[in-house]
Amino acid sequence: xxxxxxxxxxxxxxxxxxxxxxxxxxxxxxxxxxxxxxxxxxxxxxxxxxxxxxxxxxxxxxxxxxxxxxxxxxxxxxxxxxxxxxxxxxxxxxxxxxxxxxxxxxxxxxxxxxxxxxxxxxxxxxxxxxxxxxxxxxxxxxxxxxxxxxxxxxxxxxxxxxxxxxxxxxxxxxxxxxxxxxxxxxxxxxxxxxxxxxxxxxxxxxxxxxxxxxxxxxxxxxxxxxxxxxxxxxxxxxxxxxxxxxxxxxxxxxxxxxxxxxxxxxxxxxxxxxxxxxxxxxxxxxxxxxxxxxxxxxxxx
Amino acid sequence: xxxxxxxxxxxxxxxxxxxxxxxxxxxxxxxxxxxxxxxxxxxxxxxxxxxxxxxxxxxxxxxxxxxxxxxxxxxxxxxxxxxxxxxxxxxxxxxxxxxxxxxxxxxxxxxxxxxxxxxxxxxxxxxxxxxxxxxxxxxxxxxxxxxxxxxxxxxxxxxxxxxxxxxxxxxxxxxxxxxxxxxxxxxxxxxxxxxxxxxxxxxxxxxxxxxxxxxxxxxxxxxxxxxxxxxxxxxxxxxxxxxxxxxxxxxxxxxxxxxxxxxxxxxxxxxxxxxxxxxxxxxxxxxxxxxxxxxxxxxxxxxxxxxxxxxxxx
Numbered sequence: 001x002x003x004x005x006x007x008x009x010x011x012x013x014x015x016x017x018x019x020x021x022x023x024x025x026x027x028x029x030x031x032x033x034x035x036x037x038x039x040x041x042x043x044x045x046x047x048x049x050x051x052x053x054x055x056x057x058x059x060x061x062x063x064x065x066x067x068x069x070x071x072x073x074x075x076x077x078x079x080x081x082x083x084x085x086x087x088x089x090x091x092x093x094x095x096x097x098x099x100x101x102x103x104x105x106x107x108x109x110x111x112x113x114x115x116x117x118x119x120x121x122x123x124x125x126x127x128x129x130x131x132x133x134x135x136x137x138x139x140x141x142x143x144x145x146x147x148x149x150x151x152x153x154x155x156x157x158x159x160x161x162x163x164x165x166x167x168x169x170x171x172x173x174x175x176x177x178x179x180x181x182x183x184x185x186x187x188x189x190x191x192x193x194x195x196x197x198x199x200x201x202x203x204x205x206x207x208x209x210x211x212x213x214x215x216x217x218x219x220x221x222x223x224x225x226x227x228x229x230x231x232x233x234x235x236x237x238x239x240x241x242x243x244x245x246x247x248x249x250x251x252x253x254x255x256x257x258x259x260x261x262x263x264x265x266x267x268x269x270x271x272x273x274x275x276x277x278x279x280x281x282x283x284x285x286x287x288x289x290x291x292x293x294x295x296x297x298x299x300x301x
Numbered sequence: 302x303x304x305x306x307x308x309x310x311x312x313x314x315x316x317x318x319x320x321x322x323x324x325x326x327x328x329x330x331x332x333x334x335x336x337x338x339x340x341x342x343x344x345x346x347x348x349x350x351x352x353x354x355x356x357x358x359x360x361x362x363x364x365x366x367x368x369x370x371x372x373x374x375x376x377x378x379x380x381x382x383x384x385x386x387x388x389x390x391x392x393x394x395x396x397x398x399x400x401x402x403x404x405x406x407x408x409x410x411x412x413x414x415x416x417x418x419x420x421x422x423x424x425x426x427x428x429x430x431x432x433x434x435x436x437x438x439x440x441x442x443x444x445x446x447x448x449x450x451x452x453x454x455x456x457x458x459x460x461x462x463x464x465x466x467x468x469x470x471x472x473x474x475x476x477x478x479x480x481x482x483x484x485x486x487x488x489x490x491x492x493x494x495x496x497x498x499x500x501x502x503x504x505x506x507x508x509x510x511x512x513x514x515x516x517x518x519x520x521x522x523x524x525x526x527x528x529x530x531x532x533x534x535x536x537x538x539x540x541x542x543x544x545x546x547x548x549x550x551x552x553x554x555x556x557x558x559x560x561x562x563x564x565x566x567x568x569x570x571x572x573x574x575x576x577x578x579x580x581x582x583x584x585x586x587x588x589x590x591x592x593x594x595x596x597x598x599x600x601x602x603x604x605x606x607x608x609x610x611x612x613x614x615x
Contacts, residue, residue: 140319143591147553152587155575156327236557239446240572255447263458273447281442
């Protein structure tokens with residue numbers, strides 16, 4: 001009788017210690033927003049999104065309108081950041097450039113993420129030869145540095161935004177494939193899946209049902225980190241002239257265009273590069289904070 | 302240990318084989334017709350056909366792949382279309398340049414990145430931790446080509462301390478070589494340096510929490526011995542494992558830096574060959590880079606097999 005009472009009081013103690021379900025989100029927010037810099041990062045990302053959506057409203061001039069009489073103007077009240085060689089307003093081109101960066105970042109991650117998760121799922125589920133072959137292909141892709149792979153793919157397919165996205169998407173695929181495969185393998189070891197298999201139940205559904213909820217945290221972290229990485233890589237490719245073709249406004253290409261007039265007009269190169277850095281930094285900071293809040297185990301990586 | 306060695310070696314060979322397949326497949330999706338580029342616009346269809354036959358481009362793709370692979374295995378990378386030169390010669394002149402810059406950058410990243418990560422972890426929460434962490438974050442986010450341009454503007458054009466562009470071998474003129482390569486080396490090391498700092502810091506923080514560190518402290522060991530003797534040694538395991546990946550960052554960065562500073566290395570060769578649609582050179586460069594990264598990973602793993610017995614039995 002007494003033992004039973006003790007157990008109950010212990011259970012009660014345990015119950016009161018357990019946080020109510022709603023507070024887990026609060027706890028997440030508390031860790032996530034612990035540092036002020038994370039809020040700044042979130043604001044930068046929000047500003048980028050708004051800038052991309054409302055570019056036509058925000059841009060003071062047409063980003064493509066050439067006016068050779070107005071070439072290489074110093075900053076003025078009319079052109080806050082001056083004009084480029086073709087007389088185009090630099091500020092307007094930067095505002096429009098946010099569209100390229102944001103779109104490339106998002107689509108690359110969606111593409112690479114979906115492709116990688118599908119491969120990881122197939123690899124982990126079927127195992128055996130299929131698993132070995134798929135994983136060795138992923139190893140081979142990883143052995144080629146991202147920017148080199150993207151350059152080679154870009155060379156094969158021609159430049160342009162679609163091919164940049166495809167190339168970078170393929171380059172990030174292995175990370176997602178490995179993550180997903182790991183999840184599937186660990187779920188396959190669970191007793192209920194093995195039990196289901198023994199009773200003849202299809203375990204693909206079972207695995208799918210359990211894999212996704214378990215993978216959400218690492219996925220969100222990976223996606224945020226890769227957004228910044230993709231934006232940086234796109235800027236690099238555009239800088240080399242392998243990305244967005246002229247007259248499209250991409251920050252990396254603008255840095256390159258300005259390089260020739262560096263001494264007289266440093267702002268032409270400095271301003272768009274600064275934008276790349278601020279945006280990538282914001283995604284990285286938010287990614288770090290998400291990792292700390294969602295999946296502290298990843299911190300050791 | 303021998304089984305571990307053999308297994309890792311075989312794995313690397315298989316990865317490299319897959320790399321050759323991927324590289325070959327990518328290059329044969331190339332839009333431009335290499336033969337037409339080689340012969341120019343005035344070539345007659347007969348000439349083009351003849352050349353195609355000569356280069357073996359009329360054969361089915363698997364046959365082309367195998368004959369290319371055979372040549373590569375014998376150390377023959379083929380002939381450049383644009384340079385009208387053997388790729389081996391082209392590459393032999395450029396590898397030492399990228400190696401000089403890349404290796405120096407790698408050393409710089411290691412000798413600054415690891416101590417910086419240790420200091421940040423030991424002084425966690427202090428202003429010096431914030432300074433190191435923020436710098437590392439910026440280092441990961443900054444486009445190196447842009448920073449290179451800023452460097453040229455400030456140190457070469459405005460202050461006139463360093464030459465604007467170019468490359469000189471350290472054996473030819475050490476002082477000029479130093480002046481020309483100091484900026485490229487620092488910039489090339491930046492991403493790897495930042496990443497190493499972050500990894501070392503998180504690995505150290507992870508290790509400092511462990512029981513054996515508490516034991517070491519309670520034994521009365523000096524803080525210095527606890528950190529350097531016990532914590533760092535264990536924290537370095539994950540950091541060193543990722544050194545191969547750092548090399549990948551470095552090689553990737555060399556493309557931009559060589560472009561900004563007009564350095565005739567492998568990265569610049571890659572960019573020029575892409576614009577020249579010189580697919581033989583592009584596939585060779587990708588292959589060499591991938592082989593370098595794969596071999597670096599192999600060396601790191603072998604070294605660790607010796608140091609950390611757990612790894613051998615994975």
